[in-house]
Structures are given as C-alpha cells and as structure tokens.
Amino acid sequence: MHGISRKLAIAAAVGSLLMAGALGGCSSLSTDHVDCNVVKLQSESGRSDAEIASAVGASITDVAKCHGAATSGDKGSGAAPSPSPSPY
Numbered sequence: 001m002h003g004i005s006r007k008l009a010i011a012a013a014v015g016s017l018l019m020a021g022a023l024g025g026c027s028s029l030s031t032d033h034v035d036c037n038v039v040k041l042q043s044e045s046g047r048s049d050a051e052i053a054s055a056v057g058a059s060i061t062d063v064a065k066c067h068g069a070a071t072s073g074d075k076g077s078g079a080a081p082s083p084s085p086s087p088y
Contacts, residue, residue, distance in 0.1 A: 034058045036066035043067070 034056060042052045049067075053060045 034062045034066055039063050039066040 038056060039052055042055065043049075047055075049060050049063045053063045056063070
C-alpha cells in the first residue's frame with residue numbers, strides 16, 4: 001500500500017512540474033512585441049518589411065509599426081524641446 005501511494009505522489013509531482021513548465025512556456029509564444037532596433041538595423045541593410053517579418057517571426061503590420069514609432073517621435077535633432085517661457 002505504501003508503494004502505490006508513493007508512486008502516485010511522484011506521478012502527481014511530475015505532472016505538476018510538467019504543467020507548470022507548459023504554462024510558463026506559453027508566455028514566450030506571444031508575438032505582441034517586435035524589437036524595433038532589430039527592424040531598424042535590418043531595414044538599413046536593405047531588407048524589405050516582408051523579409052524582416054519573416055526573419056523575426058512577426059507580422060508585416062507589426063514591423064511597419066516600428067517605422068511609424070521611429071519617425072513620429074524622433075525629429076532627428078535628438079535634443080529635448082526647449083521649455084516655453086514663463087508668463088510671470
């Protein structure tokens with residue numbers, strides 16, 4: 001009787017570890033985030049958005065978002081905007 005319960009306890013522990021590992025691995029499958037630095041380097045080397053998307057495992061629209069993020073916030077000067085003068 002003790003041998004059977006010990007085997008069941010080991011099987012339950014192993015099963016729990018396998019489930020925890022499987023669920024933990026699911027978070028790495030999300031493709032919501034594309035490294036825009038990689039996209040920038042790849043596009044500077046002459047690769048198209050479709051080629052970059054295929055290489056990084058993302059959609060073409062996600063790759064295109066990196067182009068929009070890089071150009072919309074960056075005006076090219078790299079300097080912070082000057083504060084407006086105080087009315088007082």
